[in-house]
Each structure stands twice: as structure tokens, then as C-alpha cells.
Amino acid sequence: MKTTWSWILLSALLLILGSPVISSRVLELSDRFIDVRHEGQWLVMFYAPWCGYCKKTEPIFALVAQALHATNVRVGRLDCTKYPAAAREFKVRVYPTIMFIKGNMEYSYSGDRSKDELVDYALRMSGPPVQLVTRTESVDMLKGSHTIFFMFVGQQEGVVWDTYYAAAEGYQEHGFFYATSEDVAAQHFDFEKLPAVIVYKEEQHHFYPHGHIAHEMDPLEVNETIFQWVNVERFVLFPKITRFNIHQLLKTKKYLVVAVVQEDKLQQIASHELEFRDMVEGVIRKHRPRYHDQFQFGWIGEPSIAHSIILDQLPTPHLIAINSTTQHHYIPDDDPMQMTPQALHLFLESISNESATAYGGDTYFVRLNRALFEVRRSLKDMWQGNPVLTTVIFGLPLGFLSLIMYSIFCGDCLVTEEESEEEGHEKKE
Numbered sequence: 001m002k003t004t005w006s007w008i009l010l011s012a013l014l015l016i017l018g019s020p021v022i023s024s025r026v027l028e029l030s031d032r033f034i035d036v037r038h039e040g041q042w043l044v045m046f047y048a049p050w051c052g053y054c055k056k057t058e059p060i061f062a063l064v065a066q067a068l069h070a071t072n073v074r075v076g077r078l079d080c081t082k083y084p085a086a087a088r089e090f091k092v093r094v095y096p097t098i099m100f101i102k103g104n105m106e107y108s109y110s111g112d113r114s115k116d117e118l119v120d121y122a123l124r125m126s127g128p129p130v131q132l133v134t135r136t137e138s139v140d141m142l143k144g145s146h147t148i149f150f151m152f153v154g155q156q157e158g159v160v161w162d163t164y165y166a167a168a169e170g171y172q173e174h175g176f177f178y179a180t181s182e183d184v185a186a187q188h189f190d191f192e193k194l195p196a197v198i199v200y201k202e203e204q205h206h207f208y209p210h211g212h213i214a215h216e217m218d219p220l221e222v223n224e225t226i227f228q229w230v231n232v233e234r235f236v237l238f239p240k241i242t243r244f245n246i247h248q249l250l251k252t253k254k255y256l257v258v259a260v261v262q263e264d265k266l267q268q269i270a271s272h273e274l275e276f277r278d279m280v281e282g283v284i285r286k287h288r289p290r291y292h293d294q295f296q297f298g299w300i301g302e303p304s305i306a307h308s309i310i311l312d313q314l315p316t317p318h319l320i321a322i323n324s325t326t327q328h329h330y331i332p333d334d335d336p337m338q339m340t341p342q343a344l345h346l347f348l349e350s351i352s353n354e355s356a357t358a359y360g361g362d363t364y365f366v367r368l369n370r371a372l373f374e375v376r377r378s379l380k381d382m383w384q385g386n387p388v389l390t391t392v393i394f395g396l397p398l399g400f401l402s403l404i405m406y407s408i409f410c411g412d413c414l415v416t417e418e419e420s421e422e423e424g425h426e427k428k429e
Helices: 002-017 052-067 084-089 115-126 136-145 158-171 211-216 219-233 246-250 271-286 303-310 341-352 364-385 387-428
Strands: 027-029 041-047 073-079 097-102 105-108 131-133 148-153 177-180 196-201 204-207 255-260 295-300 318-323 328-330
Touching: 041 052, 041 115, 052 073, 052 115, 073 115, 097 115, 131 136, 148 158, 158 177, 158 211, 158 219, 196 211, 196 219, 246 255, 255 271, 255 303, 271 295, 271 341, 295 303, 303 318, 318 341, 328 341
Parallel strands: 027 073, 041 073, 131 177, 148 177, 255 295
Antiparallel strands: 041 097, 097 105, 148 196, 196 204, 255 318, 318 328
């Protein structure tokens, strides 16, 4: 009987929302979603049928729906061209827009459009900001399932706990936050005093440095330092940088040092470029205490991202550093193919002591050049991808504009010639 009622409720829900996408667990939503959005938790993609990025995201979104099928998160998509009222209700400006919706809250997703990232995002947002861990074996499970997570250890009271919880609320979209007791944590982490705030990433753990003396600090200072520490530590040591996460990495307010290589369509990297990237990563991992406070490192497999930063073409492999505060960038004088660990140390030292030559910035002139560069790059990409469609898109408007301009500026000339001929005939008569 219970199973029968479950099927009846599911059928009613599908009648309200629409039907599932064929061979997928993604629900096809309509304007009626506005009325049922408060019922449960939703991960929704707002799309347009003509959008190329939407078409690329569709199969990934189907995999996400499959992975979340056994959870309390419903996955759906909504055609904004067919249901513009819903697009206006959720203030959709670009396609695709992916949102997590629960109750009256709406969160726009800005991370990588990959299955794992989207599933992790939905799971984080579906739970409380801080999840309690009560068993020792649960910590082992977290270490196996998460590349990075934060953990509070101690009594859940006081300024450190309050600030940690507030930071978890602020950064829930970007990381997992947990809390546990001293007995459970002692089996996994070597802390001496409580309370302790720990970040676990890449099989190592690091502590918020002021946890045990926070009671002696000004509450405003505790708030500032914990938020800053979480903001910096929420990234792994050497992440892959994409168009989606680069803005988050720049929020660390550190120098962002990037190894630029070229990935092919199968995400393969040429051996000599892979050696360069591995050399940079090796230096960073070996000398983390030396550079961690001032530099954030990463690598790019899509050189066009780097081209947009320096406003020029860049051969691969290469290395660039970006001042996340001023938007200036730095390029080493050494040929990257000949760069050694010692040369990399010298380059980083020149940035640290401000002796390196800075390029770019965030002036009005640079921003204008960047906008023009992006327009040229987009047009080039469109032409290379589909020259016929690009010709139609820009050719037809230019053709109509030419006719309009011709009628405006040349119409008077034709009228004047006709009037002159008529006057000539009248004079002859």
C-alpha cells in the first residue's frame, strides 16, 4: 500500500512539473515550477535550445541526476525560451544558469560543469553548513571521499565555534565543513590544545594557527583571521585552473602562479609540457612552508585563458604570475623549456621583493583592450567553429544596414536627379 501511494505521489508530481527527459532522470520543468519550488530541494539548469554551452552541459547534467537519484535533491531543467515567466522569476541572464534552490533561497552555481563538481555542490548545499561527525570510522570515510574538508574539534560554543559556523555558512558553496569531539578527532589528528580548526587536504592536515589562543584575541580579529584562513585553505596545493574557478582563486589575494600547458581533446599533454608542469608542482610541494602565505599555485590546460590575461598569444609551456589585488602579471625572462627549479625560485623571489617587471593592471585602458581582445577571440572561435553560421549571423545584419544606409544617403541623390530631369523637360517645352 505504501509503495502504491509513492507511485501516485510521484505521478502527480510529474504531471505538475512535466515529464522526465527521455533516458534521463532530469525533470523537464515548466512555469508551474514557480509554484512548487518551495517543496524540497532542487538543482535546476535554466537553458535555451540554441545554446551550444547548454548542449554540452546536458549529458553531464543527466549523469548528475543519476548520481543524485537516491538523495533528497531533485534535478530538473527549464527551457527559458518556452517559459520566459520562470526565467524572469529566477533572474536568468546567461545560459546555462545552474541554481540550487531550497525554500526561499537561491544559489547560482559558478564552478566547473563536471559531474563530480556538480554532485559535490548539490550534496553540500542540501545539508546543514556544518555536519556533525560522531564516529571514528566516519572520519576515515571523509578522508577517502573528499580531497579537502574542514573540521572543528572541541566544545561547540565560544567565539571560535561561532565564527567557524559563520564561515561555513559563507563558504558552503565551496567546501565541506564538519565538527566532532576531542575523542573522535584524537584518532586522526595530532592536536595539542582545543578548540582546534583543521583543514584536511591531499592526505595532510593543517591547523588554524590561533585556535587555542582565540579567547585572548579581539572577537573581530578572530572573525577576520578565520574567514581569511578558510578562504585561502579551501584550495588544494596545485589545482587545475579553469574559466569557472579562476575568479575564486584570485579571491585569495595572493599571487597566482600558473603553469600554462596545452591539453588536447582527450585531455592529454605533450611529454615535454608535462615535464615542465611536474617540475613546477614538485618545487611547490617541496617548499610549501616557504611560499604558501604569499603564493597560490595552479596549472592551466587551456592557453586561451592565459591569453586573455596577458592580452597576447603565449607559447606553451609557459609560466605567468598574477597579482590578484592589482591584476598586474609577471612573466619570467628564462625560456620555460630551460627553466630549472633554481630559476623558478629566483622568479618567485623577484615577485616577492617587487623587482620583477609588472605588466597589465586594471586601468580603464587595459580593461578596454581586454574587452576588445575578448571580442576578437570570440569572433575567431566562432569563425573556426562554424564559418557558414558566422557569415549568416553577421552578414545579414550588415546587409540590411547597408541597404538602410544606402536609402538614407543615396535616396536624396536619386530624387534630385529625377527632379533635375523634370525641370529640364519643362524648360524645353
